[in-house]
Amino acid sequence: MIRQANYRLRRSYPFWLLLPTLVILLVVQVYPALYTVWLSLQERKGSGWVFVGIDNYKKLLGSAIFSESVGHTVIFLVGYTALTLAVGFGVALLLKNTTLFSGAYITILFIPWIIADIVVGLVFRLLVVPDYGLLSGILQNPALFPPAGLSVLTANRPDPWYGEFPFPPSPAMVFLIIAAAWRALPFVTLLILAALQTVPKEVLESAQIDGASRWQSIRHITIPLIMPAMVVALFNLILGGMNGVGMVFSLTGGGPGTSTYILSYLLYSIGWSRLQFGRAAALALIIAVVNWLLIVGVLRITRVNERSR
Amino acid sequence: MSSPAIGNRKKWGLFLTNLLLVLACLVAILPIATTVIISFKKQADITRNPPVLFPCDTPQKRFDLSACRWATEGYQRVFAPKPSESSPLGFVLTGKLVRIYIPNTLLYAVSTALLVMIAASLAGFVFSRYHFRGHNALMAAIMAVTGVPLLTNLLALYQMGISLRKNFPFYDDRVFLIFVYVGFFLPISVWIVKGFFDAIPRELEEAAMIEGCTPLGALFRITVPLALPGMASVFLLTFVNVWNEFIVAYLLVSKNELKPAMFGLYDFLSQNIINLQVIAAACIIIALPMVVLFLFARNAFLKAMVEGAVKG
Numbered sequence: 105m106i107r108q109a110n111y112r113l114r115r116s117y118p119f120w121l122l123l124p125t126l127v128i129l130l131v132v133q134v135y136p137a138l139y140t141v142w143l144s145l146q147e148r149k150g151s152g153w154v155f156v157g158i159d160n161y162k163k164l165l166g167s168a169i170f171s172e173s174v175g176h177t178v179i180f181l182v183g184y185t186a187l188t189l190a191v192g193f194g195v196a197l198l199l200k201n202t203t204l205f206s207g208a209y210i211t212i213l214f215i216p217w218i219i220a221d222i223v224v225g226l227v228f229r230l231l232v233v234p235d236y237g238l239l240s241g242i243l244q245n246p247a248l249f250p251p252a253g254l255s256v257l258t259a260n261r262p263d264p265w266y267g268e269f270p271f272p273p274s275p276a277m278v279f280l281i282i283a284a285a286w287r288a289l290p291f292v293t294l295l296i297l298a299a300l301q302t303v304p305k306e307v308l309e310s311a312q313i314d315g316a317s318r319w320q321s322i323r324h325i326t327i328p329l330i331m332p333a334m335v336v337a338l339f340n341l342i343l344g345g346m347n348g349v350g351m352v353f354s355l356t357g358g359g360p361g362t363s364t365y366i367l368s369y370l371l372y373s374i375g376w377s378r379l380q381f382g383r384a385a386a387l388a389l390i391i392a393v394v395n396w397l398l399i400v401g402v403l404r405i406t407r408v409n410e411r412s413r
Numbered sequence: 414m415s416s417p418a419i420g421n422r423k424k425w426g427l428f429l430t431n432l433l434l435v436l437a438c439l440v441a442i443l444p445i446a447t448t449v450i451i452s453f454k455k456q457a458d459i460t461r462n463p464p465v466l467f468p469c470d471t472p473q474k475r476f477d478l479s480a481c482r483w484a485t486e487g488y489q490r491v492f493a494p495k496p497s498e499s500s501p502l503g504f505v506l507t508g509k510l511v512r513i514y515i516p517n518t519l520l521y522a523v524s525t526a527l528l529v530m531i532a533a534s535l536a537g538f539v540f541s542r543y544h545f546r547g548h549n550a551l552m553a554a555i556m557a558v559t560g561v562p563l564l565t566n567l568l569a570l571y572q573m574g575i576s577l578r579k580n581f582p583f584y585d586d587r588v589f590l591i592f593v594y595v596g597f598f599l600p601i602s603v604w605i606v607k608g609f610f611d612a613i614p615r616e617l618e619e620a621a622m623i624e625g626c627t628p629l630g631a632l633f634r635i636t637v638p639l640a641l642p643g644m645a646s647v648f649l650l651t652f653v654n655v656w657n658e659f660i661v662a663y664l665l666v667s668k669n670e671l672k673p674a675m676f677g678l679y680d681f682l683s684q685n686i687i688n689l690q691v692i693a694a695a696c697i698i699i700a701l702p703m704v705v706l707f708l709f710a711r712n713a714f715l716k717a718m719v720e721g722a723v724k725g
Binding site for chain 2: 117118121122124125128129131132133134135136137139140143195198199201202205209210211212213214215216217218219220221222223224226227228230231233235236237238240241286289290291294295298343346347349350353354368371372375376381384385388389391392395396398399
């Protein structure tokens, strides 16, 4: 009761303390989002903006580069999340099984995460610069990759197998996935490791006594128990992958051709290279809606998890 | 149970685990290590075909330690030292990266991190301690805002910057950029700080208030000191995020002397297509401070990372 009385003493405190946050978010986040909705219905003609309705959406959805970029994005996200989650899970299991030097391992393993995406892009680019990169020395060997060797940054995308869907991906896309996974791996490892440490030892031990093999106890006990953490990691990876554009910038620049255009890079390209802001706004909203759906999903899952605890 | 066979198997398991972990560490380090090596090569060794990992080969031998041709050419081109009488060291660094871009980045990162920390602490405290109408809706709204992609808002912020620049004589790219950064990194920080405040028992504040402390006094004497580690990790996380950020500055900064380091690095790429040692040296110079910071404040980072991921 005392607490209630004292907190009520100054009813306006919360408002004043929240004010700076609310003002900043209104100006930097809410207003721009609303402006983008307006912008997506406009087109620049001559001197000013003209209302064109859903024309921007129609043109965007009808363009070949949009559907191609959707394909690239799907391939990028599937490859990058699968690679990161699988390796992250493995490394987390290893880290949990060792107490010796685990501090040193964690420190070293986490260095990639602290390096900027644009620097990571450059670091990986240095490895495959045509002719002079260290990996190019191996990959461009015609004996290994007939007929002419593989130059990651300039090799074109192979002909698609399924209609227009850009599969198999270009070598540059594969390399982009590896670079992105390399940087995201520490983050995923940490999330999964934190979850692994909450798996009660007694349960694993009793399973062992009941005759479960190691693989069985991972499959039937550990994985279900850390599933919420995996899902959180997955959503974070998808959000980061959808929105991160720095690595594409510095590693491939969208090329060769358009073979590493993912949606966020397409947005940049439509908006700032071609200066079609209306159409870019339409694309931005599509990306934002997909993002929101994912966040609502993750909220659902973490809430369910809290309730069951 | 402890038969020698099982003991042996355990030993092998442990050995295998450590072997695999060392391998993972190598994968994490290798790209960085090659970059460091490239940054110390000479131009003549960079443009060799086929490329060599170490510039240590002689016509007779593939590797000869005494024949290594290490050079600091890359770093010299980035730092561009020039002799100077007035400087206490005898030279001044004239490279744009160290003279303009990195100081800019420091300014942006420190001011953003400070502002985010203060605003997020106030808001996080309110969300943790007060219950008012719309409390949950507001928190959910702040979360929803995190979901708007950076680039989406940049379309509008870019136009906003242009019209402010035209119509507002006191407009400054730097102030605008910092403001935008604060807006981008604030929502997640509010959630993180709220988590840290939630972990501090209310009873402590209540006891202080029974003793005659005002609510604000209790906040600053009891709660804030206890929440300091949490606030520090928000500061660090924001600092690193701004330091590593590229696209916002790339699109919002128009003047050369206001560019941050990541933008400057991108310029380096186009100017040094073939001077890989210069690109590598610039990468190392920009990334090294963050790696060092991480090594010193590892736990604060890891904590904020998990906290932020689960909340955001």
